Amino acid sequence: MTMPMLTRRALLKGGACALAAVAAPPRFLARAALAADARRKVLVAVFQRGAVDGLSMVVPYGDRDYAGARASIAIRAPQAGDAGAAVDLDGFFGLHPALAPLAALWQSRTLAVVHACGSPDTTRSHFDAQDYMESGTPGVKSTPDGWLARAAVTQPSPTSPFRAVALGPTLPRALRGDAGAISLASLDRFDVRATSEAAAARQGFESLYAQSVHDLLHGTGRETFEAVRMLKRANASRLAPANNAEYPRSRLGQSLRQIAQLIRADVGLEIAFTDADGWDTHVGQGAEQGQLAARLRDFGASLVAFTQDLGDRMSDVVVLTMSEFGRTVAEIGNRGTDHGHATAMLLLGGGVRGGKVYGRWPGLARERLYEGRDLAVTTDFRALFAEVAGRQLGIANPASLFPGWTGGPQLGVLS
Amino acid sequence: MSIRLVTVLLALCVLASGASAHAATPTPPADDAAIVHALSRLAFGARPGDIERVKAIGLAAWIERQLEPRRLDDRAVEQTLATLPSLPMSIAELHKEYPRPPARDKSADPQMTPRALYERPPPEKRPIRIVAEMQAARLVRAIESERQLEEVIVDFWFNHFNVHAAKGEVKWYLTSYERDVIRPHALGRFGDLLRGTATHPAMLFYLDNWLSTRPDFTPRFGPNRGKRAGLNENYARELMELHTLGVDGGYTQKDVTEVARAFTGWTIDRPRDAARFVFRPLVHDRGEKTILGLRISAGGGQGDGERVLSLLLHHPATARFIATKLVRRFVSDEPPPALVERVAATFRATEGDIKAMLRALVASPEFWAPEARRAKIKKPFEYVASAVRAVGGHVDARAGFALARYAAEMGEGLYGAQPPTGYPDRAEAWVNAGALLARMNFALALTQRRLPGVTLDLSPLAVDRGAPDAALERLLVALLHGEASAPTRAVLTAQLTNPEIRRQTSDDRGPADTDVEKLAALVIGSPEFQRR
Numbered sequence: 001m002t003m004p005m006l007t008r009r010a011l012l013k014g015g016a017c018a019l020a021a022v023a024a025p026p027r028f029l030a031r032a033a034l035a036a037d038a039r040r041k042v043l044v045a046v047f048q049r050g051a052v053d054g055l056s057m058v059v060p061y062g063d064r065d066y067a068g069a070r071a072s073i074a075i076r077a078p079q080a081g082d083a084g085a086a087v088d089l090d091g092f093f094g095l096h097p098a099l100a101p102l103a104a105l106w107q108s109r110t111l112a113v114v115h116a117c118g119s120p121d122t123t124r125s126h127f128d129a130q131d132y133m134e135s136g137t138p139g140v141k142s143t144p145d146g147w148l149a150r151a152a153v154t155q156p157s158p159t160s161p162f163r164a165v166a167l168g169p170t171l172p173r174a175l176r177g178d179a180g181a182i183s184l185a186s187l188d189r190f191d192v193r194a195t196s197e198a199a200a201a202r203q204g205f206e207s208l209y210a211q212s213v214h215d216l217l218h219g220t221g222r223e224t225f226e227a228v229r230m231l232k233r234a235n236a237s238r239l240a241p242a243n244n245a246e247y248p249r250s251r252l253g254q255s256l257r258q259i260a261q262l263i264r265a266d267v268g269l270e271i272a273f274t275d276a277d278g279w280d281t282h283v284g285q286g287a288e289q290g291q292l293a294a295r296l297r298d299f300g301a302s303l304v305a306f307t308q309d310l311g312d313r314m315s316d317v318v319v320l321t322m323s324e325f326g327r328t329v330a331e332i333g334n335r336g337t338d339h340g341h342a343t344a345m346l347l348l349g350g351g352v353r354g355g356k357v358y359g360r361w362p363g364l365a366r367e368r369l370y371e372g373r374d375l376a377v378t379t380d381f382r383a384l385f386a387e388v389a390g391r392q393l394g395i396a397n398p399a400s401l402f403p404g405w406t407g408g409p410q411l412g413v414l415s
Numbered sequence: 416m417s418i419r420l421v422t423v424l425l426a427l428c429v430l431a432s433g434a435s436a437h438a439a440t441p442t443p444p445a446d447d448a449a450i451v452h453a454l455s456r457l458a459f460g461a462r463p464g465d466i467e468r469v470k471a472i473g474l475a476a477w478i479e480r481q482l483e484p485r486r487l488d489d490r491a492v493e494q495t496l497a498t499l500p501s502l503p504m505s506i507a508e509l510h511k512e513y514p515r516p517p518a519r520d521k522s523a524d525p526q527m528t529p530r531a532l533y534e535r536p537p538p539e540k541r542p543i544r545i546v547a548e549m550q551a552a553r554l555v556r557a558i559e560s561e562r563q564l565e566e567v568i569v570d571f572w573f574n575h576f577n578v579h580a581a582k583g584e585v586k587w588y589l590t591s592y593e594r595d596v597i598r599p600h601a602l603g604r605f606g607d608l609l610r611g612t613a614t615h616p617a618m619l620f621y622l623d624n625w626l627s628t629r630p631d632f633t634p635r636f637g638p639n640r641g642k643r644a645g646l647n648e649n650y651a652r653e654l655m656e657l658h659t660l661g662v663d664g665g666y667t668q669k670d671v672t673e674v675a676r677a678f679t680g681w682t683i684d685r686p687r688d689a690a691r692f693v694f695r696p697l698v699h700d701r702g703e704k705t706i707l708g709l710r711i712s713a714g715g716g717q718g719d720g721e722r723v724l725s726l727l728l729h730h731p732a733t734a735r736f737i738a739t740k741l742v743r744r745f746v747s748d749e750p751p752p753a754l755v756e757r758v759a760a761t762f763r764a765t766e767g768d769i770k771a772m773l774r775a776l777v778a779s780p781e782f783w784a785p786e787a788r789r790a791k792i793k794k795p796f797e798y799v800a801s802a803v804r805a806v807g808g809h810v811d812a813r814a815g816f817a818l819a820r821y822a823a824e825m826g827e828g829l830y831g832a833q834p835p836t837g838y839p840d841r842a843e844a845w846v847n848a849g850a851l852l853a854r855m856n857f858a859l860a861l862t863q864r865r866l867p868g869v870t871l872d873l874s875p876l877a878v879d880r881g882a883p884d885a886a887l888e889r890l891l892v893a894l895l896h897g898e899a900s901a902p903t904r905a906v907l908t909a910q911l912t913n914p915e916i917r918r919q920t921s922d923d924r925g926p927a928d929t930d931v932e933k934l935a936a937l938v939i940g941s942p943e944f945q946r947r
Contacts, residue, residue, distance in 0.1 A: 049833075049834070050833075050834075122668075123662075124652065124668065124671075125652070125656050125662050126834060126835075126836075127656070127657075127662065127834070127836050128662055166847075169823075169824070169825065169826035169849060169850060170826045170844055170845070170847060170850065171843070171847040176843055182847065182848035182849070183847040183848055183849050183850070184848055184849035184852075185824070185849050186849075189824075189849075189852075189853075189856075190848075190849060190852060191852065192852065192855055192856060192859070193856050193859070194856075194859045194863065194936075195863055195865065197915045197933075200913060200915035200916075200933070201855075201859055201933065201936065201937075204906075204910055204913070204916075204933075204937045205855050205937065205940050207906045207909070207910075208903060208906050208907075208937060208940070208941045208942060209942060211900075211902035211903065211906065211942075212902075213900070213902065213942070215942075216792075216842055216843070216846050217792070217846055217851075217942045217945055217946075218942055220846050220847060220848060220851055221851055221942065223848060224848040224851050224852060227848055228852070277833055278833075280649075282623045282647055282649045283623050283626055283647070332645045332646060332647060333626060333627065333628050333630075333632070333644035333645025333646060333647055334623065334626040334627075334644060334645070334647060336623075336647070338647065338648050338649070339648070339652070371668065
């Protein structure tokens with residue numbers, strides 16, 4: 001069994017015994033007065049957990065082996081008047097019809113696709129593959145922190161507790177580490193709530209966690225109260241969606257709605273992360289209707305609402321979607337797909353050189369498939385992530401975010 | 416003789432006896448701190464008076480009693496649970512009592528939306544109620560049951576063999592899955608859990624095996640007539656990765672496919688009614704298989720899958736994987752390798768006797784070691800249950816519903832883990848800003864009596880409310896067993912002069928009064944109380 005290397009944060013959870021060894025100041029002490037008017041570049045990562053079928057999300061209808069591999073779940077090639085067919089992108093690829101609302105973003109060249117993207121590691125385990133994609137180290141389980149946490153700490157000292165935020169009840173692997181990232185499920189509920197004298201209770205709890213004990217609990221507690229105070233000042237949850245944006249009531253929709261609130265409230269957000277679940281379509285995946293279509297409809301509507309809501313602010317924002325792997329090229333029994341290899345990832349926002357599908361298309365002919373069954377990976381996800389982090393977050397040597405990797409070719413997906 | 420030396424000697428005795436399945440539990444250390452530790456690992460924390468009760472019968476005897484839960488009288492809890500009507504129902508009865516909403520309403524208004532159809536029956540008749548009653552029952556048991564270790568280990572095994580209540584049919588199967596498979600074998604044999612889950616509709620449905628057929632099978636009847644079915648690898652993969660060998664257990668993609676072939680035909684008979692396991696030879700792949708180097712000759716039928724389960728049960732990687740997870744749950748996030756090896760050896764020597772493994776655990780010096788004390792961060796479920804227990808709260812079924820919502824807000828919705836890995840068992844997964852606030856808010860709601868169905872009598876904790884220092888000391892002893900750090904003590908002492916905590920009478924002449932409820936909330940929300 002390999003013992004994972006310890007981050008400072010993980011080491012700190014050891015409590016008293018770690019206390020003597022580590023005496024670094026809490027990260028938030030480095031905070032400067034927040035320049036409320038500072039508009040920052042923001043990277044929003046959306047993780048499609050469960051392995052989205054990239055071949056249905058961005059359909060390679062022009063590949064002559066596509067339709068034949070999928071008797072009941074193939075998406076039809078675009079055809080005028082056929083609302084159940086793919087929405088054409090470039091004469092070879094098309095969007096799943098449930099993603100039709102995204103077509104306008106493609107037209108305005110703020111949406112790009114990287115296809116046949118994935119991990120060089122061979123695992124078809126959800127857990128391992130998600131872990132590798134979030135740690136940024138395929139095949140290495142002992143990496144103590146996540147790639148987005150590393151991206152955050154390469155930046156000058158933190159100026160805001162909201163610099164890196166995950167929407168949801170737990171902090172994802174990608175943001176674990178020394179970035180002081182916070183997670184919250186709901187802006188409205190992000191405070192101490194008591195029937196009376198909430199301020200006194202808040203102050204009491206705050207002092208309990210303000211002790212100079214350097215462990216995971218105390219460190220998190222200190223960051224929490226810092227964030228609570230700041231959010232109170234910013235009053236982000238008062239901001240109703242702008243431009244008539246209508247978010248779905250789903251978890252993804254509500255997460256993106258709140259990420260937009262944090263961006264518009266200028267609390268210093270630079271990295272946001274959220275999950276979208278339900279992509280593990282072994283059974284009854286469906287074609288233009290069905291399980292996957294329903295998930296994609298929510299996915300597309302959430303992203304569209306987000307871009308509408310932010311309006312001009314989208315010029316500072318890039319959304320990057322990702323999934324741990326793709327699914328088998330061939331439809332399996334029960335009209336589903338098994339775990340596969342490469343998938344498609346989307347980019348949208350300002351600075352995206354959109355209207356283009358990036359990456360070399362490996363083809364779906366049997367001899368071109370990975371292990372004879374899956375779409376081959378032609379773009380290492382690290383090349384994409386590094387480019388996005390480098391451009392959007394201004395990181396000089398983004399390949400260094402991915403230990404053990406020396407860098408890859410530029411895709412040119414961001415201007 | 417020091418505690419450590421005693422436990423080392425005891426552990427050596429156990430090892431010398433060959434880790435037999437029925438080795439008597441040796442006498443653990445018997446000081447109060449050891450009892451507190453045992454109650455925090457083998458139970459959901461101490462209730463008022465528990466330390467004295469355990470001391471009276473002896474810690475070793477208490478542990479042995481916990482290992483034989485059927486002999487413990489639990490009628491009080493059974494009475495509370497009797498108010499949750501779905502718990503004893505069969506799958507067929509659950510389908511009848513909590514029917515699925517029709518996809519379309521053929522009789523009534525064709526304009527009715529799926530949501531309207533779903534909301535037509537009263538809340539207590541909707542399918543989701545089955546899950547809510549299961550959640551409530553878990554919390555009621557964790558707080559009230561005398562069979563504490565059974566509740567801890569049921570939680571562990573359910574999570575190990577996780578199914579997600581929100582996936583399709585699972586909610587109608589969930590009750591039976593936990594009641595008929597997990598609970599009866601939770602302190603039994605691992606092999607029975609493995610076989611029981613493999614053949615239960617909940618697992619067959621959750622990991623799709625019920626639909627997996629030989630690759631060339633095309634049904635000639637029914638709704639899928641003429642459409643080719645085929646192999647589904649989902650169960651095969653998770654069976655090896657998550658239930659037995661572990662992800663580094665040495666299997667390949669080829670093994671996954673071969674195991675999936677072996678389990679073709681393991682399906683569900685009448686899935687929307689009584690839902691029983693059935694083997695259907697018609698869809699079974701009769702060909703030869705080679706799994707982890709073992710050849711399974713053609714024509715084995717249902718025996719193919721049974722041989723795979725037996726192969727996995729006896730594989731050394733399985734013993735190691737299960738031992739690692741048990742040690743992580745009961746000892747520390749970073750399982751000491753020597754202890755893992757000892758528990759794995761017990762697994763191998765006893766074919767996965769769970770009681771024997773737990774005895775090996777509590778006989779180990781690592782279990783009682785100072786670095787193991789309060790080393791685990793409580794999961795939300797553990798936190799909620801231990802907080803109610805610590806203040807001597809009692810709960811009815813209604814409280815169970817409310818408490819489950821709080822646990823969900825902290826990140827652990829019971830039966831709500833979507834991936835087959837279940838919930839993680841490490842601190843990093845549970846300690847984060849939003850969850851920490853949710854814990855503090857729970858502490859406030861609990862002590863301010865805002866939780867419906869929780870009966871709380873804080874007066875024993877408040878007898879010294881006129882003398883603030885004594886009141887605080889009593890709270891620290893009751894809730895943290897005196898194990899508050901000096902800084903925590905200092906912060907709480909400073910709070911005693913806070914006018915919100917120390918209230919003067921209106922004319923400022925009577926004796927001061929300490930707001931023990933608020934002080935208790937601070938203690939329950941404190942860093943120390945997050946640990947077990």
